[in-house]
Amino acid sequence: MKNTILTALALLWGEALAGQSFDLQKEEASLDYCHDKSNAINKFKNIEAGKFGESTPGIMTKMVSSKKIAALTFDACGGPTGSGFDSELIEFLKKEKIPATLFVSGLWIEKNDSIFQQLCAEPLFEIENHGLAHRPCSITAQSKYGIAGTDSVAAVFDEIELNARQIAFYKKKKPRFYRPAAAAADEGCVSIAGELKEKIISYDVLTGDAVRGLEASVITKNIVKKTKPGSIIIMHMNHPERNGFEALAKAVPELRKQGYVFVRLEDHPLAGKK
Secondary structure, three states: OHHHHHHHHHHHHHHHHOOOOOOHHHHHOOHHHHHHHHHHHHHOOOOOOOOEEOOOOOOEOEEOOOOOEEEEEEEEOOOOOOOOOOHHHHHHHHHOOOOEEEEEOHHHHHHOHHHHHHHHOOOOEEEEEOOOOOOOEOOOOOOEOOEOOOOOHHHHHHHHHHHHHHHHHHHOOOOOEEOOHHHOEEHHHHHHHHHOOOEEEOOOEEOOOOOOOOOHHHHHHHHHHHOOOOEEEEEEOOOHHHOHHHHHHHHHHHHHHOOOEEEOHHHOOEEOOO
16 A cells, blocks of 8 residues: 555656756756855865775775665666666566666756656655766766766766756655766765765676676676675666666576565665775
8 A cells, every 4th residue: 555655646746747857057056056066165175085996985885784685776877878778677677576776867867857757756766866977976087987087076066966956856855875977986075975965886796787798698697696695786777788688687586586685775774895
């Protein structure tokens, strides 16, 4: 009964938002946003970048649990070659009633506005922040995999906070977590994200589904072999041509046979590498 009521409320909210779009330029120019940004720039004007990478101190890489739980997380990166939508994958999650965490960028929302509203209305899914322009998080312009990072406190603030406000507009709930492009950030960004009440999330299971042409069997093997209690599994939902759905459809039954239960990140305590 509870799930039925939640689903009905979510659908009503989706219908209420139909045709509405978040105005990025208006929000960025608002007095509230400018005030918060100015305060952040002043507070962190002397901050040092520190270490940069996917397991920087302060970045969360796993859930704290000895139980056989695993979090399936899916990035929607956006951009000219990354704004697709793997509808088969999402329908599989819904059919199998698998909770999942979706990290969505502003670039992807821009190209998939109506689809994004539908995802926000699905109670199974936790919607989190993948950055406004899908950039690695850095205060010194560090890059990863050829993707240029942010280059200042101001740019970091925009990358995290503008997209967070956009997500909150549709979901009526601000993100708790932020995954930069390539899951890479420096220690300065960890502090800034914390000020914005978001924890930076990486992963401990790299599936390989981001690699063009990688066979589904290899991705399945990576998921099944690497998953352990508390794992955060990283995949993508913006490249239907890259065998994510095909791999997951085989991996899920295997992990369930081993006793694994799939959960959302927001429901469990998190930790980083020591």
